[in-house]
Amino acid sequence: MTQIAEEQVVGGHKAATTRPRQTPKAVLGLIGVLVFLGAWELLPVLGIVNAKYLPPASEVLAALALDLGLTAFWVAVGDTMTAWAIGLAIAVVLALVLGLLIGMSPFLRRFTNSTIEFLRPIPSVALIPLAVLLFGMKIESSLLLIIYACFWQVLIQVLYGVADVDNVAMQTARSYGFSHWQRVRDVVFPTMLPYLMTGIRLAASVALILAITAELLIGSPGLGNEITLAQSGGAIAGMYALILATGFLGVLINVVTRVVEKRVLSWHPSVRGEATP
Amino acid sequence: MKTLKSIGYLLGLPLILLAWWWIATSGAANFFVPTPAQLAETFVETWMGERLVTDVLPSVIRLVVGVLAAIVLGIGLGLAVGLNRTMRALTEPVFEFFRALPPPVLVPVLMLLVGINDGMKIAVIISGCIWPVLLNTIEGVRSIDPVQNETSRSYGISGFNRIRYQVLPSATPTIMAGVRQCLSIGLILMVISEMFASSSGLGFTIVQFQRSFAVPEMWSGIVVLGLIGVALSFIFQWCERRVLRWYHGLKEVENAV
Numbered sequence: 001m002t003q004i005a006e007e008q009v010v011g012g013h014k015a016a017t018t019r020p021r022q023t024p025k026a027v028l029g030l031i032g033v034l035v036f037l038g039a040w041e042l043l044p045v046l047g048i049v050n051a052k053y054l055p056p057a058s059e060v061l062a063a064l065a066l067d068l069g070l071t072a073f074w075v076a077v078g079d080t081m082t083a084w085a086i087g088l089a090i091a092v093v094l095a096l097v098l099g100l101l102i103g104m105s106p107f108l109r110r111f112t113n114s115t116i117e118f119l120r121p122i123p124s125v126a127l128i129p130l131a132v133l134l135f136g137m138k139i140e141s142s143l144l145l146i147i148y149a150c151f152w153q154v155l156i157q158v159l160y161g162v163a164d165v166d167n168v169a170m171q172t173a174r175s176y177g178f179s180h181w182q183r184v185r186d187v188v189f190p191t192m193l194p195y196l197m198t199g200i201r202l203a204a205s206v207a208l209i210l211a212i213t214a215e216l217l218i219g220s221p222g223l224g225n226e227i228t229l230a231q232s233g234g235a236i237a238g239m240y241a242l243i244l245a246t247g248f249l250g251v252l253i254n255v256v257t258r259v260v261e262k263r264v265l266s267w268h269p270s271v272r273g274e275a276t277p
Numbered sequence: 278m279k280t281l282k283s284i285g286y287l288l289g290l291p292l293i294l295l296a297w298w299w300i301a302t303s304g305a306a307n308f309f310v311p312t313p314a315q316l317a318e319t320f321v322e323t324w325m326g327e328r329l330v331t332d333v334l335p336s337v338i339r340l341v342v343g344v345l346a347a348i349v350l351g352i353g354l355g356l357a358v359g360l361n362r363t364m365r366a367l368t369e370p371v372f373e374f375f376r377a378l379p380p381p382v383l384v385p386v387l388m389l390l391v392g393i394n395d396g397m398k399i400a401v402i403i404s405g406c407i408w409p410v411l412l413n414t415i416e417g418v419r420s421i422d423p424v425q426n427e428t429s430r431s432y433g434i435s436g437f438n439r440i441r442y443q444v445l446p447s448a449t450p451t452i453m454a455g456v457r458q459c460l461s462i463g464l465i466l467m468v469i470s471e472m473f474a475s476s477s478g479l480g481f482t483i484v485q486f487q488r489s490f491a492v493p494e495m496w497s498g499i500v501v502l503g504l505i506g507v508a509l510s511f512i513f514q515w516c517e518r519r520v521l522r523w524y525h526g527l528k529e530v531e532n533a534v
Contacts, residue, residue, distance in 0.1 A: 024366070025366045028363065028366035028367050029366055029367065029369050029370040030370075031367060032366070032367035032368050032369070032370060032371050033370050033371055035367070036371045049390065053389040053390050054389075054390060110286045111286055111289055111290055112290055113286070113287075114286070114287045114288070114290065114291060115290045115291055115294070117510075118291070118507055120510075121461065121503075121506035121507050121509065121510040122499075122502065122503035122506050122507070123461065123464045123465050123468060123502055123503075123506050124465070125465050125468045125469055125472075125480075126468065126483075126498075126499045126502035126503060126506075127499070128468075128472070128484075129483050129484060129486070129487035129495050129498075129499070130309075130487075130495070130496075130499065132487055133309060133487060133490075133492070133495075134309065205377070208379055209379040209380065209381065212379040212381060212382055213379070213381040213465075213469060216381055216382070216384070216385075216469075216473075217381075217469065217472055217473070224381075224382070227382060227385060228385065231385045231388075231389075236389070239385060239386075240386070242382075243378070243382045243383075243386065246378060246379055246382050247374050247375070247377055247378035247379075248374075248377075249377075250376075250377030250378055250379060251373065251374060251377040253377070254373075254377055
């Protein structure tokens with residue numbers, strides 16, 4: 001809950017302070033990236049790090065450019081994103097339904113609290129051996145891990161969101177004779193939506209982490225598996241290129257979820273305030 | 278009566294789930310799922326002996342060292358970057374990229390650069406844990422109330438004293454949110470670094486059990502990981518309550534008004 005509040009504060013702050021100095025900031029950011037790439041280029045060239053283990057940036061970027069033209073690379077990206085999308089979707093639907101059910105009943109909330117608090121911190125990678133036994137090197141293994149990890153992220157946010165519903169609004173809806181379903185749709189859902197969106201945004205990056213992890217460790221098809229193959233095959237520049245690609249995928253997911261969040265919540269004060277300063 | 282009720286709430290669902298598990302497994306023997314009694318027995322046999330010292334303890338020590346180092350480095354760097362607007366603008370895109378990078382992909386890289394040893398496992402944990410702490414510290418420092426900044430300036434509070442008495446306290450709630458994220462990432466990375474390349478540790482042992490189809494032992498290993506996760510989250514909550522006592526107190530007063 002504090003996370004949301006903080007983000008709103010931070011977001012408002014950003015809009016107020018950075019707008020007039022946008023150009024220099026972007027330039028500085030670009031300079032930062034260039035300095036980073038320059039340092040990476042020089043480290044192996046000057047012999048500070050063994051070039052066999054850390055190829056210079058130019059070589060890695062060339063390998064990445066080469067990858068972008070290969071079908072195998074895009075198939076791997078497709079495999080990773082398929083697991084990501086399916087896992088995330090299942091987790092969100094499950095968490096949303098269960099979260100609404102549990103959150104709307106004070107009894108269920110107290111009844112399930114200890115179990116949720118116990119199951120939530122169990123690391124999802126602990127399930128890797130189980131996934132291997134049950135499904136082997138298939139997408140189902142990735143899905144098991146992704147769904148487990150994302151489910152809690154979203155569920156907790158939905159529970160916070162439902163708890164945040166204004167009592168007066170709820171009483172008003174009741175006295176207007178709203179049915180149960182109408183109350184969920186018109187009172188609870190709008191209040192919960194910002195929380196849900198934060199949960200989905202967090203879960204989206206967690207899902208990518210676990211998709212890649214499952215591919216690295218279990219060997220289900222995708223970018224993670226390609227990284228392992230490149231490493232064991234000694235294609236070190238290729239391995240770094242693939243790692244860069246996963247990073248860009250992560251950035252892309254962050255950007256897209258931010259945009260979607262802004263769109264979905266365009267009516268919400270926190271977003272409205274940012275759009276019209 | 279009241280305490281009885283809250284105990285009922287606390288234990289009700291776990292007991293129902295346990296009973297359900299017992300009934301579901303007692304009839305037909307399922308290869309993948311041991312009965313609760315079997316699991317409890319294996320748990321004690323497997324972990325309450327030598328393994329506690331040879332596998333669990335080193336893993337936990339690596340985890341603690343890695344996480345603490347990440348927190349110290351993250352807060353230190355975060356203060357340095359967060360207090361300087363130019364540094365912030367310079368580093369933002371690079372840091373955003375590293376945050377978006379799924380931490381497990383760095384395991385093969387660090388295996389190459391550091392070699393396969395304890396240092397690599399700690400480096401893996403630091404490389405993943407530092408980002409939430411670092412970025413949250415930067416955010417926390419950045420969003421400090423400007424009036425507070427002016428006040429410290431006009432009172433002539435600067436340098437170390439300003440960081441100690443103004444900057445750090447007002448950034449703490451944000452920093453703690455980062456620390457919370459870093460704990461679960463640290464646990465995940467501890468397991469992954471051991472599953473990859475290791476001859477000891479929890480992750481290694483659990484994979485060993487799975488490969489030899491020692492299913493109850495494998496489950497007991499999962500239980501150990503779960504217990505570590507739960508313990509970490511309790512320790513964190515305890516620390517957070519202490520560190521942020523003034524903050525929660527403040528919130529309560531604000532909410533009451």
